[in-house]
Amino acid sequence: MVYVNGYFLSFTKYIVRLRKSRKFREEQERVFVKGLDTIRTIAAAGQKFDTLMVVAENPSIALEGGVAANRTLRVPRDLLEHITYNHHFNAHLYGVTDERLCVGDIEMPKHAEIDWESGVCSERVPTESFPEIVLCLDGLQYTDNVGRLLKTAWAVGVSRVVLTPESCDPWDWKVLEESGAKYWDKMPIHTGVDAVRLLKFCAARQLLPVVATSSGVGRQGTEPLPTVKKLNVRNAGYRGVMVVVGSEARGPSMELLECCTRVTLPMSMAADSLNASVAGGVLLYDIALRLQEEEEKRCSN
Numbered sequence: 001m002v003y004v005n006g007y008f009l010s011f012t013k014y015i016v017r018l019r020k021s022r023k024f025r026e027e028q029e030r031v032f033v034k035g036l037d038t039i040r041t042i043a044a045a046g047q048k049f050d051t052l053m054v055v056a057e058n059p060s061i062a063l064e065g066g067v068a069a070n071r072t073l074r075v076p077r078d079l080l081e082h083i084t085y086n087h088h089f090n091a092h093l094y095g096v097t098d099e100r101l102c103v104g105d106i107e108m109p110k111h112a113e114i115d116w117e118s119g120v121c122s123e124r125v126p127t128e129s130f131p132e133i134v135l136c137l138d139g140l141q142y143t144d145n146v147g148r149l150l151k152t153a154w155a156v157g158v159s160r161v162v163l164t165p166e167s168c169d170p171w172d173w174k175v176l177e178e179s180g181a182k183y184w185d186k187m188p189i190h191t192g193v194d195a196v197r198l199l200k201f202c203a204a205r206q207l208l209p210v211v212a213t214s215s216g217v218g219r220q221g222t223e224p225l226p227t228v229k230k231l232n233v234r235n236a237g238y239r240g241v242m243v244v245v246g247s248e249a250r251g252p253s254m255e256l257l258e259c260c261t262r263v264t265l266p267m268s269m270a271a272d273s274l275n276a277s278v279a280g281g282v283l284l285y286d287i288a289l290r291l292q293e294e295e296e297k298r299c300s301n
Helices: 006-019 022-028 034-043 077-084 143-156 173-179 197-206 277-298
Strands: 032-033 049-055 069-075 101-108 132-138 160-163 209-210 238-245 261-263
Touching: 006 022, 006 049, 006 077, 006 101, 032 034, 032 173, 034 101, 049 077, 049 132, 049 143, 049 173, 069 077, 069 101, 069 261, 132 143, 132 173, 132 197, 132 209, 132 277, 143 160, 143 173, 197 238, 209 277, 238 277
Parallel strands: 049 069, 132 160, 132 238, 209 238, 209 261
Antiparallel strands: 032 101, 049 101
């Protein structure tokens, strides 16, 4: 265990920049991770941190036994508050524990490359399954929504997650903290994929693009929308589904909306819409259940 020394000043600037800047994270191919629970989850997957920083005033926080790291630094709490939050945020006044102030930096997960036109992946990943479910986050900006959807995607068994260029960074520490990061290196996450490449990928992989929306179908948009139970994925010649969740402000982009099968989520008349992460989570579970029903029916025939 190492206490703060002169070397640490330059490292402090580095780690703060890693927390704040998506561009810097991409350039360095490294991720800022906050919170002891998230750190331990990633470490439990066999990942090694470069540097860990823990509260010096709390000797009960000992990470050497459970978290692999090249170095562990004991840092004064007020300095960790500065690193982890903004200058004007007094973490102790809001009940932020010493465990939540622990931070670390680690290499960004690397996943197999995809040829988006042919749909061919350079190597098969363990989470790929048949029928296949792919989650597309189209322009989501709120880290809590992205984090919850990544957590749900991992629970449902999604083979990969794709984010369009307008979406927030899935490696932002707030996303990792919200999601728990159990999918860390197991569920491929691809960023900056535009609608054209996504639709080519769907065609090549025989995936049905599906989006939940309140607008109807038909030329006037007045015909009622089907529910997920009305979908016949296998009978229509598809081998899986790409679930599209649109941005919180504008919904899915027109390029994707025009090419997606639109479905509705049954709701009480008292509500006219759902939060993006809630709607996306319900749609993912409905799709997974529908595909399971189709597969069971096929196997029984």
